[in-house]
Each structure stands twice: as structure tokens, then as C-alpha cells.
Amino acid sequence: MTNYKIRRFNPETDIEAVQLVNSICLPENYPRFFFLEIANKFPEGFNVAELEGFGDIAGYEMTRIERGLSNYGFGICKKGHIISIAVMDKYRRLKIAEKLMDAAHKALRLRDVREVYLEVRESNQAALNLYQKLGYQQHKISKHYYTDGESAIIMISKI
Numbered sequence: 001m002t003n004y005k006i007r008r009f010n011p012e013t014d015i016e017a018v019q020l021v022n023s024i025c026l027p028e029n030y031p032r033f034f035f036l037e038i039a040n041k042f043p044e045g046f047n048v049a050e051l052e053g054f055g056d057i058a059g060y061e062m063t064r065i066e067r068g069l070s071n072y073g074f075g076i077c078k079k080g081h082i083i084s085i086a087v088m089d090k091y092r093r094l095k096i097a098e099k100l101m102d103a104a105h106k107a108l109r110l111r112d113v114r115e116v117y118l119e120v121r122e123s124n125q126a127a128l129n130l131y132q133k134l135g136y137q138q139h140k141i142s143k144h145y146y147t148d149g150e151s152a153i154i155m156i157s158k159i
Contacts, residue, residue: 002051002094004058006103009046011039017057018048025059025086027148038062038083044107045080049087049096059087061100065113071139071156072115080108080116080159097130105159116159119145119152131155 009018015035023029039046045063050056062083070077082104087096108116119142120127136155145152 002058002091003053004049004051004091004094004096006047006049006099008043009039009048009060009062011036014048014057014060018060021057021060021086021088022084025088026084028084028146030084035062038064042107042111044110045104047100047103047107049091049100051091058091058094059085059096059100061085061097061104063104063108063116065108065111070115071117072158077115078111078113080104080113082116082118085118092126097127098134101130101134109159114158115156117154117156119154121146122151122153128153128155131157 015032018035019032042064047061048057049059051058064081064083066079066081067076068079082101085097085100105116117139118131118136120131134157136157139154139156142152142154
């Protein structure tokens with residue numbers, strides 16, 4: 001069993017490791033400044049899974065707070081947006097993604113955010129299963145969302 005802890009992203013020590021996880025796990029890669037901007041605006045919503053005893057980063061999640069129309073009522077509200085979450089292949093099935101999502105939800109609730117959304121590739125069945133397990137529901141499909149032309153399923157949840 002691999003032991004890990006979920007902790008807040010540290011821009012000074014974690015940026016290269018997070019960028020590496022992003023580049024290996026996801027076809028959508030973000031520039032360095034984007035990660036740092038997200039961490040600066042909502043630091044408690046950017047977390048990493050660190051392997052205990054090694055200090056290696058097994059995964060990360062980054063979240064931001066936006067304002068938009070409520071999916072569950074009327075009017076404008078604060079919404080959480082799970083921008084990116086990734087876990088290295090060899091550390092999957094250890095509930096790391098679930099714990100990272102939990103950390104994101106806790107951080108959002110501390111900022112009085114009660115609904116959240118994310119985009120997921122239609123072909124990513126493992127992620128779809130996880131999000132459904134966490135209470136997310138399919139809201140709509142965004143055709144050709146990703147640069148390779150694949151569509152995204154927009155999923156929403158109350159938290």
C-alpha cells in the first residue's frame with residue numbers, strides 16, 4: 001500500500017512536479033503562469049497528493065471560484081470550477097482522485113460555494129464513474145471542446 005497525504009500546492013517547490021504530472025496524464029497542458037495564477041487566486045483550492053517518505057507528487061487538483069448562473073436555482077451565484085485533476089497511472093485506484101476532490105469541495109465550502117462544475121472527456125469512463133460516485137450529474141455536452149475535437153461532458157454537483 002502506498003501512503004500519501006493531500007496537502008496544499010506550494011508554488012515554490014511543487015510547480016515542476018505538477019507540470020510533469022499534467023504533461024504525462026493529460027493532453028491539455030497549461031503554461032506555468034496559469035498554474036501560478038490559479039494558486040495565487042485560490043490557494044486552498046489547489047492541492048497535491050504527496051507520497052509519504054519520498055516527497056514525490058502522485059497527483060494534483062486545481063480549482064477556481066467563478067460567478068455565473070446557478071444550475072440549481074435562479075440568479076447569479078459563486079460556482080466552483082474543477083479546472084484540472086490528474087493522478088499518475090501507477091498511483092491510480094488508491095482513492096487519490098477522490099481525496100483530491102474532497103479537498104477541493106472542502107475549500108469551496110469554506111468560501112460559501114455550494115455548487116461546482118467540471119468538464120470531462122466523453123471517453124474518460126473512469127473519471128465519469130468517479131464523478132457520478134461523488135454526486136455529479138451530467139448537465140450538457142460541449143461539442144468539440146478539446147483541441148483534438150473530442151467533446152466534453154459538463155457535470156455539476158451541489159456541495
